[in-house]
Structures are given as structure tokens and as C-alpha cells.
Amino acid sequence: MKIVKIISYALLVSILLFLGFLRRIALRPAADIELHFNISAALDGTAATEVVADRILSIEGVKDVRVRKSQTIFEEYRKDKIISEKIRMEENPFGDYLNVYPETLDAGVAALAAKIASTGGVEDIAYDRQAVTIYRRLKIVVGYISIAASAVAAGAFIIAVITIIAKVRASGAAGALKTLPYLFYLVPVSAVCYAGFMAIARHEGFPFDYAANGILLAAASAIASVVYAE
Known part of the structure; x- marks a missing residue:
């Protein structure tokens, strides 16, 4: 059962990483067009x-x-x-x-x-009218990717809330609080992994954009730890 939970958590983090990577791929040429147009x-x-x-x-x-x-x-x-x-x-x-x-x-x-x-x-x-068209299409793609990432995080949040309520009803608040120590491990590790991954993938961009993505992943990791931890 623990293996299943670890795999589930890894899949959640992988999906968010992949969506973040796709977003950066789309943002990079859009930023170049905006800068030089x-x-x-x-x-x-x-x-x-x-x-x-x-x-x-x-x-x-x-x-x-x-x-x-x-x-x-x-x-x-x-x-x-x-x-x-x-x-x-x-x-x-x-x-x-x-x-x-x-x-x-x-x-x-x-x-x-x-x-x-x-x-x-x-x-x-x-x-260059074509550059304007490409820029607008890239921004639409970025918007869809952002919606998908938000949907994944929102889904994890909903599952976490349902799980916490179920644990509280089954074993009281003390049982639910046993999962909290995992937060202090999963959040920083996930944030550091994400920062390293994006540092390798990126060539340019605004630091705030990466920080916002890192916070999103860290929050989703914290939520996931409540669901998947023993």
C-alpha cells in the first residue's frame, strides 16, 4: 500500500513538473517575440x-x-x-x-x-503580422497549461480535504495530525527539486514567474503529503 502511495505522489509531482516545463517552452518564444517585436x-x-x-x-x-x-x-x-x-x-x-x-x-x-x-x-x-499571430497563439497555449496545472492542484486539494475529514471522523483529530511531520520533509524537498529542474531547463525569464511556480508545486506537495502519507 505504501508503494502505491509513493507512486501516486510521484505521479502528481511529475505531472506538475511536466506542465511547468511545457509552460516554459511556450513562454520562451513568446518572450523573445515581445522583446524584439x-x-x-x-x-x-x-x-x-x-x-x-x-x-x-x-x-x-x-x-x-x-x-x-x-x-x-x-x-x-x-x-x-x-x-x-x-x-x-x-x-x-x-x-x-x-x-x-x-x-x-x-x-x-x-x-x-x-x-x-x-x-x-x-x-x-x-x-511582422505573423509574429503577432504566433505570440497570441502561444499565450493561449500558456493559458490552457496554467488552467491544467491549477486543475491538478485543485483536485489534490479536494482529495486532501475529503481524506482529512474521513480521518477525523474515523480516528479523531489526533489521527489526522499524524501526517503533519511529512510536510516538513516533502515541501522543501519538492521545492528544491523543482528549482533545480527549472534552472537546468530555463535560459531566460523572470524570477518571480519561477518563484510562483515553485510555490504552487510546494503547496500541492504539502496537500499530497496529507493524502498519501501513512
């Missing part, structure tokens, strides 16, 4: 670059605006041997560009791009 605005030269940048920066939903000078773009073209050999240009035909970084990609990117395009001094805009 920008709307590129070509300027028509009718207004100073800094003036246009200030106009765009004042638009609601814009987080940052970075200037790409004409000369910098031309130097990048000359360094790219493949493009420079195919398309030969002796003089610099490029104008200044602005890379506009939105506050969020969750919604309204198309509307924000339209506002930038209508700003005085902007000739044309371009952005």
Missing part, C-alpha cells in the same frame, strides 16, 4: 527625425522609439556581402527609420500601426 516606420523627410519620434512616442500604447539613421542602414548594407553584390548602390538611397516598440502585443497592434502610419513625417510602416 517592433513596427518599422520609414520617414518621408518632411520633418526632423527627432520631431517625428516625439510625435510617435506620445501615442498611447507606444513603449519606446529608437532611431535608425540613414548612414547606419547604408553601412549595414555594405557589410552584407550577399545583398551588396546583388544590388549595387554607390550612393546612400536610404532615409531615416524609426523602430517603434509597443507596450503589449495582446491586442490593438494593427490599430497602433495605423496611428503611426498617419503620423506626420511617416511615409510607410511595416511589421
Whole structure:
């Protein structure tokens, strides 16, 4: 019977670890897209670059605006041997560009791009629509995984409550309290194992996100220990 309980506990922890790993896999490319995504605005030269940048920066939903000078773009073209050999240009035909970084990609990117395009001094805009679509799909996947992890933890909690009530009714509060020493063993061990696992799996991310996942697993481990311990 003890073997069955140990296996059951191991399965619960494994499921939560696996769901956490899947969540990180989905979050990593989403974070990369959010970090590097920008709307590129070509300027028509009718207004100073800094003036246009200030106009765009004042638009609601814009987080940052970075200037790409004409000369910098031309130097990048000359360094790219493949493009420079195919398309030969002796003089610099490029104008200044602005890379506009939105506050969020969750919604309204198309509307924000339209506002930038209508700003005085902007000739044309371009952005990766496919990246926005991929980002939103990844966020949906992350949401589903989070719901699944919450459902597993909630299920363990419900089972624990039912088990505790049954033990109290059968042998009183003293019998139920006998399982408490397992908490002091299972919680730190599970938290440490989770932290080590994620340290190996991750390459980047916010510490708070990992801490929140660790707390979730530790709580589920504590609940499970009440159910599966002798």
C-alpha cells in the first residue's frame, strides 16, 4: 500500500513538473517575440527625425522609439556581402527609420500601426503580422497549461480535504495530525527539486514567474503529503 502511495505522489509531482516545463517552452518564444517585436516606420523627410519620434512616442500604447539613421542602414548594407553584390548602390538611397516598440502585443497592434502610419513625417510602416499571430497563439497555449496545472492542484486539494475529514471522523483529530511531520520533509524537498529542474531547463525569464511556480508545486506537495502519507 505504501508503494502505491509513493507512486501516486510521484505521479502528481511529475505531472506538475511536466506542465511547468511545457509552460516554459511556450513562454520562451513568446518572450523573445515581445522583446524584439517592433513596427518599422520609414520617414518621408518632411520633418526632423527627432520631431517625428516625439510625435510617435506620445501615442498611447507606444513603449519606446529608437532611431535608425540613414548612414547606419547604408553601412549595414555594405557589410552584407550577399545583398551588396546583388544590388549595387554607390550612393546612400536610404532615409531615416524609426523602430517603434509597443507596450503589449495582446491586442490593438494593427490599430497602433495605423496611428503611426498617419503620423506626420511617416511615409510607410511595416511589421511582422505573423509574429503577432504566433505570440497570441502561444499565450493561449500558456493559458490552457496554467488552467491544467491549477486543475491538478485543485483536485489534490479536494482529495486532501475529503481524506482529512474521513480521518477525523474515523480516528479523531489526533489521527489526522499524524501526517503533519511529512510536510516538513516533502515541501522543501519538492521545492528544491523543482528549482533545480527549472534552472537546468530555463535560459531566460523572470524570477518571480519561477518563484510562483515553485510555490504552487510546494503547496500541492504539502496537500499530497496529507493524502498519501501513512
